[in-house]
Amino acid sequence: MLLGRSRLSRETTAASRAAYGAGVIAADVRAFVRANLPPPPARVLEVGAGEGDLAEALRIAGYDVVAIDPEPRGDGVRAVALHELDEPAGSFDAAVAVVSLHHVEPLEASCARLAELVRPGATLLVDELDVGMYDERAAAWWLQQRGALGAGPDHTPETMVADVRRHLHPLQRIAEALARGFEAGPPLRGPYLYRWYLNESLRPAEEDLIARGALPAVGARVVARRR
Numbered sequence: 001m002l003l004g005r006s007r008l009s010r011e012t013t014a015a016s017r018a019a020y021g022a023g024v025i026a027a028d029v030r031a032f033v034r035a036n037l038p039p040p041p042a043r044v045l046e047v048g049a050g051e052g053d054l055a056e057a058l059r060i061a062g063y064d065v066v067a068i069d070p071e072p073r074g075d076g077v078r079a080v081a082l083h084e085l086d087e088p089a090g091s092f093d094a095a096v097a098v099v100s101l102h103h104v105e106p107l108e109a110s111c112a113r114l115a116e117l118v119r120p121g122a123t124l125l126v127d128e129l130d131v132g133m134y135d136e137r138a139a140a141w142w143l144q145q146r147g148a149l150g151a152g153p154d155h156t157p158e159t160m161v162a163d164v165r166r167h168l169h170p171l172q173r174i175a176e177a178l179a180r181g182f183e184a185g186p187p188l189r190g191p192y193l194y195r196w197y198l199n200e201s202l203r204p205a206e207e208d209l210i211a212r213g214a215l216p217a218v219g220a221r222v223v224a225r226r227r
């Protein structure tokens with residue numbers, strides 16, 4: 001997997017937990033999800049739930065959440081890949097995928113399975129990093145912030161960009177895989193780098209650079225509806 005998880009995860013789990021507070025996912029992610037989900041009670045599938053923090057927050061809010069991840073890192077997350085999830089067709093009212101679809105394999109079969117699992121009219125919320133927007137300016141800024149947190153200078157912007165592009169599905173390919181089952185709005189672009197093993201307090205700095213045209217907006221959010 002992208003250098004993001006295999007090496008960085010060991011090195012930075014503590015740092016990102018310190019950034020977000022133990023067991024807490026970035027506030028704007030929680031807000032995006034909560035604001036666009038149907039109100040509880042509703043049955044929600046979370047794809048690529050990782051540590052399970054978002055799923056837990058949604059359960060506390062009254063949602064019936066099935067959280068899945070082939071490599072779960074917390075309680076309440078079922079160890080299964082999306083294309084292998086055995087649940088009744090049309091049994092979810094909504095699905096959420098936070099920076100997970102870019103990792104999912106096989107992408108097309110997984111998105112087809114997702115479309116089977118949710119009912120017609122169900123909401124799908126996708127929060128992504130758009131690999132197509134990620135360039136050397138973004139990588140250089142990210143490496144600079146990582147350096148300020150004490151991480152070693154073991155990558156260059158060029159190797160970061162090559163790594164990201166080699167390992168992650170571009171947003172366009174994800175959109176195409178989803179299009180067969182979902183009607184999606186245009187991506188809403190914004191910051192993302194601040195929450196990639198950095199610190200939520202860096203969000204205004206990233207937004208300011210995006211506003212001045214000095215950084216690409218590598219984050220993208222999509223609200224889609226099952227056809």
Ligand SMILES: C[S@@+](CC[C@H](N)C(=O)[O-])C[C@H]1O[C@@H](n2cnc3c(N)ncnc32)[C@H](O)[C@@H]1O
Nearest residue numbers: 048049050069071081082098099100103104105
């Ligand atoms: C960058 S992490 C994001 C985790 C979590 N959503 C978060 O925001 O912290 C991507 C997650 O997608 C998971 N993933 C990879 N392939 C998957 C698949 N086929 N089905 C479901 N999840 C998958 C990975 O194991 C990983 O935990």
